Amino acid sequence: MKPRSRRSGGRPTIADVAKRAGVGAITVSRALREPERVSEDLRRQIARVVDELGYVPDPNARALASARADVIGVLVPSLTNNVFAEVVRGIYDGLDDSRLQIQLGNTHYSGLEEERLLRVFLSQRPSALVVSGIDQTPAARKLLEEAGCPVVQIMEIGPDPVDMMIGFSHFEGGRTVTRHLVDAGYRKIGFIGARMDPRSQRRLSGYRAVMERAGLFDPRLITTTTTPSSVSLGRELLRDALAKVPTLDAVFCNNDDLALGVLFECHRAAIDVPGKIGIAGFNDLDMTGVAFPSLTSLRTHRYEIGRRAISMVRATIAGERPEQPVVDLGFELKQRESTARTA
Amino acid sequence: MKPRSRRSGGRPTIADVAKRAGVGAITVSRALREPERVSEDLRRQIARVVDELGYVPDPNARALASARADVIGVLVPSLTNNVFAEVVRGIYDGLDDSRLQIQLGNTHYSGLEEERLLRVFLSQRPSALVVSGIDQTPAARKLLEEAGCPVVQIMEIGPDPVDMMIGFSHFEGGRTVTRHLVDAGYRKIGFIGARMDPRSQRRLSGYRAVMERAGLFDPRLITTTTTPSSVSLGRELLRDALAKVPTLDAVFCNNDDLALGVLFECHRAAIDVPGKIGIAGFNDLDMTGVAFPSLTSLRTHRYEIGRRAISMVRATIAGERPEQPVVDLGFELKQRESTARTA
DNA sequence: GCAAGTGATGGTAGCGCTACCATTGTTTGG
DNA sequence: CCAAACAATGGTAGCGCTACCATCACTTGC
Known part of the structure; x- marks a missing residue:
């Protein structure tokens, strides 16, 4: 365990990459996030320097500047219940290699705990929220409605989705x-x-x-x-x-x-x-x-529920509103x- | 889903609290993080304004400014394996109401995946890292040694801890x-x-x-x-x-x-x-x-392993180096x- | 031939917070 | 009584990144 100075412990920043690649910092930023908007040449050039320096973007700085963290908040009532363990596995698998992260919360089947965790999660400005069931407290429901991000209710379907829903009856x-x-x-x-x-x-x-x-x-x-x-x-x-x-x-x-x-x-x-x-x-x-x-x-198709919940979220973030906001996966x-x- | 302006969507910031409480921003910051360093009076005063405004600190800004996120990275090989599900439950329970967050990663029993996730986690400057087992790849081991934060290896004990260890043989x-x-x-x-x-x-x-x-x-x-x-x-x-x-x-x-x-x-x-x-x-x-x-x-005492791993981490963060860096919890x-x- | 558009790039100004140091008043020891 | 220490508070300057707007070269259409 070695100490770390305030100044990032020598970790390269986007400015270091920019200087070395002879471009502006913003171009490096773009090359990383929207490569199609940067010319082929520069893109390759920047990629090389990123590799050389071992540059890794700071997610906190990114979140602060863009008012949006690459985090999906996920609330489940239990982690030891095998059913939810599989849902969570599906959720992680649904990420593939997107740069999204999962923030997992365990509500212990308590509506108030769900509410509390929702507030904690919202303080990070998540990219999306996934919650279990359709029985949120009125306050929790309000938080979800005003979250300003896609919301998926999983495991169950009902008449009045906050946003999207996937589960079964x-x-x-x-x-x-x-x-x-x-x-x-x-x-x-x-x-x-x-x-x-x-x-x-x-x-x-x-x-x-x-x-x-x-x-x-x-x-x-x-x-x-x-x-x-x-x-x-x-x-x-x-x-x-x-x-x-x-x-x-x-x-x-x-x-x-x-x-x-x-x-x-x-x-x-x-x-x-x-x-x-x-x-x-x-x-x-x-x-x-x-x-x-x-x-x-x-x-019940619990792994599938997790996986597809993330698909729906990713589609929404990408701007393609899914044709079906409520998905009934049924059972057998x-x-x-x-x-x-x-x- | 309603849009959000760049400027925080109207959420109150520490400056709003400071102005309303008639103090400097830094005093608010201190009142929240190290209350003992602020006088009784101001502390109460600030607490009131925080409540009134519904102020919630932005963890990203905090992490950026302090070069340290209140996040513990946890790497487990599986989420559906009941044993690890209980470890994870112990870990969450170990948090109590500390403001620490868990960042969970699933290595799928792969050393390379562990390495990759470690890099992702480290980019956030976590407060601590918890990894499963003692068989990290050499590169992963190096990352852990240079992580600049407490590290606990769980589930198993061995002769050569990176930092701390809790498990059994x-x-x-x-x-x-x-x-x-x-x-x-x-x-x-x-x-x-x-x-x-x-x-x-x-x-x-x-x-x-x-x-x-x-x-x-x-x-x-x-x-x-x-x-x-x-x-x-x-x-x-x-x-x-x-x-x-x-x-x-x-x-x-x-x-x-x-x-x-x-x-x-x-x-x-x-x-x-x-x-x-x-x-x-x-x-x-x-x-x-x-x-x-x-x-x-x-x-095997898997819940206990998770719980005590977090205790050890919290003690270390609080500056009390635990007397026993390697804990053998045995079995029955x-x-x-x-x-x-x-x- | 020129206004308007388009595509690629960059500069500036923060995002909300805390580290660092400075400042002020108050206590302490000799 | 005064230097030194201390306790409580605040100002300034970033942390590393991206939104926003500007700039500049090139098209394109009529």
Whole structure:
């Protein structure tokens, strides 16, 4: 760790490059940002000097001068949740070699924390903002509307986008899984949910809509908690559910971690799956297909959501307003052994 | 999305606050950064005006003027790997309400990508750098040594820290798990590994050291691939391993995802666990304790690593050089049903 | 043949903040 | 009582870059 003088520690500046290349500083700046506006000759010349000197532009100076940082603020509710981890991976992959940077914030499923982080991010004048879900606080929504940059709401779609949106309907997802269970012949279909953030709530609504329509609804079939989701919690919730309704014959798990916990508990208690109890998960993580018996789940396109959110942002920044500001990526039901009743 | 003029879009600046509070700009700056150097009176006065105006300092201007951004660059090899997701969570939690920001980079297990990201990060003059592992390329190592800021290498410890280090010995981890399997009475103990990054390699070395010492080593017991790890891969690798050595009686899985895949494959092939085959994992994710049979694993303190890495950085920035520049957080063997042979 | 346009380049003036030094009043030690 | 130290505050001069406007050579169209 060696000290650094105020004067940039000897790092070359744009002026150094300009002098050495025998051009004005502004031409160097342009050659780097809008090469097509600089003649072939100078461009090559400048590129050579940049290489020789190892010049790297200072992003802070750039941001200060242009009142715009090459940063995309991204807010997700969790980093350990595998689903969001994949969204974030898609986001990073979507950058390619653009000079954009990601500023990641973890809201911990709190609207107020989202609001706070939004203010922090906005102080940097980001090039774009990506937020999760559609349930921002009114203040957060106002901040987004006045952000002065493209905004993408991800993971979910709804009627009233701030700007752009990409995701799918959790209500429809919940309906699809539940309908599958009903069609498979299950009747006492429980719902098991952890965290119960707004998206989980809408899956539950989908479940309820189908169950009521089929005349199968019973509030005692629903077992939820606001505790964060985990595999071990799945086990506990199944126990609770069975204690309430011993005749339970299927469970729709709010996510695959819970489903895995339920599956293990069934093994442990020697409950036959899918004969005695059917199990369906949500998201379709890698393990669902490998589990024994393999787990039915609803595949969601989370990596794609991240990736395309960044595409939309980049298109907007480049001035091409995307034709579709709201993109529904849908989902795909993966029927597997855990709901294949041999009845 | 409304346009923004060059002049800050009307956002209040430090000069606005200074004028309104009837003090010099520099005093406002100090009141915000080193409150103890400003008198009680003025401090309160300034705080009031800051509130009234909704003043938020511009981090870019601050970084430019002070040649130091309040940013910690963090480089991890993967974001979807649950282990690193927890490290990252620990890192974010370690920030508390310091004004530091995290700049996250994903190296995808590539030394060259790490080098590239390091250069990008350094162009911002970060307050600190956190990198994963101890196997930087020579060029990356040089960049770290000349970074002019605190550097923490995480997840692993080794003999030659760039600056600070926090983690544990993967070699010892590998030894501990293998010794446990030998002690439990297993003899044909296979090693199953995916990705095989340097840390996995050292776990394998630990395995090999114990096996050779016990006179049990056989290269055919080792089944690895450079493919990224996943649950489904665990299943495939177990099949491969059994094809090579049908008498295999235990497997040490490089991580818990693989162990879960192995467990499911055993279920599917009706192989008794732990009677016919013992299974041990690595990292001790939440599901290991819930699995049926529950999985033996080696608990690693990854959240703690992230959290304490940031503590060390903050202490260093505050001028208190931590007494211990290299911290070994160790690990903890969790013996469970999957290796409890009833011989 | 000339006004108007176009393309390439450069000079100037900041962006909003803090490092550095200067200034003022107040305390301290001998 | 006075030099020296200190504590609190402020002025000035940038940090490295780009927006804005100007300049200059060349077209181009009529």
